[in-house]
Amino acid sequence: MTQKKALVIGGGIAGMQASLDLADQGIKVYLVERNPSIGGNMAKLDKTFPTLDCAACIITPKLVDTGGHKNIELLTYSEVQNITGEAGAFKVKVLKKARFVDIDKCTGCAACTQVCVLKNKILDEHNEGMGKRGAAYIPFPQAVPLKATIDPEHCLFLTKGKCTMKCVEACGPGAIDHEQKPEEVTLAVGSIIVATGFKLEDPAKKPEYGYGVYDNVITSLQIERLLSPSGPTGGEVKRPSDGEHPKKVAFLQCVCSRDLNTNIYCSRYCCMQAIKEAILLKEHNPDVEVTIFYIDIRAFGKGYEELYNRAKDEFGVNFVKGRIAEIHEKDDKSLVTIGEDIVGGGVVESKVDLVVLSVGVAPVPLPEGIGIEIPVWRDNFYRAKNQYVDAVTTDIPGVFVAGCAESPKDIPDSVTQGSAAAMRASILLEEK
Amino acid sequence: MTEEELRVGVYVCHCGTNIAGVVDVDAVVEYAASLPNVVHATKNMYMCSLPAQSGIKEDIKKHSLNRVVVASCTPKMHEPTFRAAVQAGGLNPFLYEQANIREHCAWVHADQPERATEKAKDLVRMAVAKARLLSPLNPKKIAVIRSALVVGGGPAGLRSAADLASRGFEVSLIEKSHFLGGNAVRSASLPFTDQTPREAAAVLTDALEDEKNISVHTGYEAESLNGYLGNFTISLVKKPRFVKECSNCGRCIAVCPVETDNEFDYGLSMRKAIYMPYDSAYPNYPAIDMSVCKKCGECVNACAESAIDLEAEDEKLDLSVGAVVIATGAKNYTPKDGEFGWGKSDRVLSLPVLERVLDKTGPTKGRLKGKVENVVFIGCVGSRQKKTSEEEKVNEYCSRICCTESVKNAIHIKDRHPDAGVFYLFRDIRTYGRDEYLYREALEKGVVFIQFEGDVPPEVNVLKKGAKVVVSDVLSRESFEIPASHVVLATGFEPGADADKVLEVFKLNRSADGFFQEAHIKLRPLETSTEGVFIAGACQAPKNLVESIASGSAAAAKAAVPLSMGEVELDPAKAMVTEFCDGCAICIDPCLGKAITLVEYEKDGELKKTVEVNEALCKGCGVCMATCPKKGIDVRHFTLDQLQAMVDAALET
Ligand SMILES: Cc1cc2nc3c(=O)[nH]c(=O)nc-3n(C[C@H](O)[C@H](O)[C@H](O)COP(=O)(O)OP(=O)(O)OC[C@H]3O[C@@H](n4cnc5c(N)ncnc54)[C@H](O)[C@@H]3O)c2cc1C
């Protein structure tokens, strides 16, 4: 008998949309997310192109709807371990990692995060390492579920066996449980949607840009965190080396994209991401000089060319066609970018306070050996069996793909594909 | 009934720095606390976060609140969120009011923080004044007809229809022309595959054939839509095909004496008055083009199946469905006369024409006319245009697929004519995502890419055979002259030819770029301002085939929600008739939803009149309330008393 239930792997915007569209049809959904909260990369963004509405404002309703839906069971901080069976009747083993917090008792009050002896000592991944957190942490204020997690890699008690354990003391409801064990659950589902999204490619693959070496070379996601009012600087853009407000900022496009040495494909959203971030910098301070070094500006989506034009005409963002060949750091930690200006001609050197790398996208495949292997395309992203007739069905019957797991894309296209995967998956579930 | 004591809770949101960066949130909280009946006032960094919502829930119990006001963003965004929180606290969700101090204060008055703060206080005072008069409301549920209408038989519409049918719903697919497939089947090839667009379309039409619960209506257009989500009635008109389903033996076509341009091939081939646009077109039997038919009757005589009726007339059909998917596509930009040599020579082609030319089964068997020496593509024709004057209407947008399509065809031409020069004159190469591999392939195969600046477009001087193309190259800062044997204009897309009618019938809006407007560009790209009507494919914005297909499935998912649930909830903010109505009927005409009818009734032996409101049709817009001279009709949740209280509060100082 077909299980009228679905599994969605990955709780980014694509996975959430897929879950909601299934759940709204009355289908039970298990949404497995390996991080403590759903939201994915979009939860890290400040504002979003092309309309510049704030990411938190538009993603929060989705987070809340997904978290509160009666047909969606969230399994956060969990990993899929094994998949057996076939379309209509999959058996899926999921490991619920130990949070060391009883989520039924935790109220999300964040008291533990305030008293953790490691508070402000651990690089915070939600802030892309631009801020710090403790071992007891809640990734961001709108997290769903709003529960604390204790990071087993850092917690002094869990790693060294001793700590004053202020968190336990501070926790009113007594939710903290350092003895908590991981739990394995087995789910029976009829179809599976893979929405594992993307990560930024490792910018260290382009050593000429000095990422990780020069303090003031940061990634596109890091500047989102600096721009964000809920970020580590409260929305003030300060350069990492000295906390000064940068007066000159350079964006480098196609870092690890359109590049024979790293990835050939274009990462699709980063031209618009840079245009957006440049505008936001200008909105923060119109006197900041912002230059975007690009190969081609790919403003192809609805409203994108219009925003590109505004960036040039209204906000005075500079666009220079050409790849930067190398970056050097000066004594005062400012940077000299050297590259070709294809339109203006010649090699241009400019001194800037901050360099933002518009780093390309890399796939986040499912762990190896979990029982299914979805064929990938040349670019290593999951592919649909025949994308020209069905954009989301993979070669494995019953398994669908959505969002950046299928290929790099922006939010509108991720959302659309999430809905499409929900549709194709629901047909299978309702068939028999 | 004893008046319960009013206990209002007010919550003011920082929205990060969105509000707090301009408005003095603490001052607003303090002010709110001083207002009559406000027993609790507080603030939060993000009111929409779960803890803040739980806070509302707990405060309702702790402070025995019976009204809640949140001062934050637009209610369009979070009214549902906060209503749910209020409900979770045990109150009726309509005992909630929102003051928009973000869009209406912080954003519009960013440069005047003090006055923005004062305005925020005013808005909070008004919201509290309304909150005092709110009453509990309970939404009605209405049944949904479990069938769908899909408008447009291109790839997006076909995908939507096939998905909804295989999900188990009755589906009617209407297509204006006599054949399915849309724009896609006119192109010759697809990137990265040997599969032709026609083969892809055939997979979809085969899927339709397999489904029992789908009816395909070609030649149909929608004339009107009535009703509401769950209960639409649609009137359709069919333009006759003049041919019934037959074995497509071809005898009629052979005998027809009338020849005319085959528009499917942009006039590159001829067809008869009775015709198939191409052999495998679906449905696979001919249609007659009455605009050229002479009614000589040759075909009727030749037909052994009596399938032809030259006197067939328009037919009408009414459908009742629960949801609608619009997938009426886009049209190709036609260059203006003389634009880059357009219309001056058969060696100046547009992209869609080139697709027909390169189709091996097409009118030229895949061959370009004449000797192929230098083929010059010119990018962004009809796209990325700049206004030269305020009034000028231009296509400012990028048409998204023309770069990839040009590069795809440049490769084909290079493959077939390795010795020919193939040039792409471009502004930016937008072979986004995976299509970058095509661009690489083109570079490797020797296609020459030359960039020009938008304000210095290439010049095309048409010659007897071919043209002289002059381009200012950005890279070398030199001007080149290319003797072109063929020029291909990479034409973009525009909203479909009859978009106006579709918009009017289905009550949709246009975006600034002219394409159909979605409810939210990022998170609700398939929904529209008409609940229950969804958009898919190129009618929303230019899209490639994969994206059109994805949005077809996605729109089907949206339609599947109400259809599978079988009922929908109505917003209770609807007009209601009061005891003061005397049936004067002034409100009936102005009502935008045609929701009001006049009724007669007997009271104390007397014949009286009043009006009745169809709540499913009523949009709660309040036009009736504004028209009525005697308070005979009122809109729930926006009653005259409530609005009066807000105005009074606004004028207080
Ligand atoms: C700097 C930057 C700025 C951007 N700005 C914009 C913008 O302004 N507008 C716009 O439209 N787009 C923008 N984008 C693109 C946008 O972020 C993506 O389109 C979107 O986030 C893709 O969503 P997704 O759900 O496919 O993937 P993701 O957001 O990556 O979500 C995938 C989820 O799956 C989880 N996951 C992965 N593997 C597993 C596993 N094995 N088991 C369980 N869970 C797993 C991940 O933890 C994650 O939560 C931007 C991107 C970046 C990097």
Ligand SMILES: Cc1cc2nc3c(=O)[nH]c(=O)nc-3n(C[C@H](O)[C@H](O)[C@H](O)COP(=O)(O)OP(=O)(O)OC[C@H]3O[C@@H](n4cnc5c(N)ncnc54)[C@H](O)[C@@H]3O)c2cc1C
């Ligand atoms: C020349 C050309 C080449 C292309 N090449 C490629 C390519 O190489 N790769 C790729 O991925 N994509 C390509 N595309 C894009 C692809 O064809 C489109 O993405 C796709 O056709 C859009 O599908 P659609 O269903 O939204 O619209 P359409 O295909 O435009 O179909 C819309 C349908 O709706 C019908 N219709 C319109 N109005 C009404 C009405 N009022 N009532 C009923 N029916 C109506 C129309 O008759 C038509 O059949 C190409 C397009 C063109 C024009």
Ligand code: SF4
């Ligand atoms: S979107 Fe722009 S920056 Fe990103 S890879 Fe493509 S061309 Fe480069």
